[in-house]
Amino acid sequence: MTAPEFPALPVTFRPTRTRVVLLSVGTVMFVVLTIVSLMLETLTPGERVSFIFTAAVFFGVLALLSRPKVVADEDGVTVVNLTSRRRLAWPEILHVNLRPGDAWVFLDLSDGTSLPALGIQPGIGKAQAIRDARALRALADSRGPADSGRSTPEE
Numbered sequence: 759m760t761a762p763e764f765p766a767l768p769v770t771f772r773p774t775r776t777r778v779v780l781l782s783v784g785t786v787m788f789v790v791l792t793i794v795s796l797m798l799e800t801l802t803p804g805e806r807v808s809f810i811f812t813a814a815v816f817f818g819v820l821a822l823l824s825r826p827k828v829v830a831d832e833d834g835v836t837v838v839n840l841t842s843r844r845r846l847a848w849p850e851i852l853h854v855n856l857r858p859g860d861a862w863v864f865l866d867l868s869d870g871t872s873l874p875a876l877g878i879q880p881g882i883g884k885a886q887a888i889r890d891a892r893a894l895r896a897l898a899d900s901r902g903p904a905d906s907g908r909s910t911p912e913e
Contacts, residue, residue, distance in 0.1 A: 784820035826876035
């Protein structure tokens with residue numbers, strides 16, 4: 759087992775491939791639905807607007823799904839999920855978990871709860887997610903409470 763590498767702070771972890779796919783599909787669908795609405799001569803102006811509005815809503819949903827990220831800096835971590843944002847100080851993070859089969863990383867917190875961090879997810883980029891989870895775990899281990907009783911990361 760090699761020593762964990764610490765990324766330069768601030769660092770942002772996000773599922774890049776997933777984000778690219780979601781935003782690309784959203785853009786293509788918006789353009790296609792807009793072009794279709796403009797090319798169909800039988801549509802009324804209201805129907806054209808409804809096509810474009812539907813395309814915008816579809817793009818908005820996919821943009822929302824591409825929002826998750828985890829930003830680590832000197833003071834702590836900001837977890838941005840679909841509809842929420844939470845700021846955590848380093849000592850609040852007891853452990854960073856990405857177990858086989860997990861859809862994303864979970865942060866075990868000092869208040870006894872667990873926070874999903876959707877910004878690190880192995881869906882499309884499993885190797886990248888594992889590297890990101892290990893980097894975040896190394897940062898949390900080095901900056902968290904000294905007496906947290908953390909176990910060593912499993913490889």
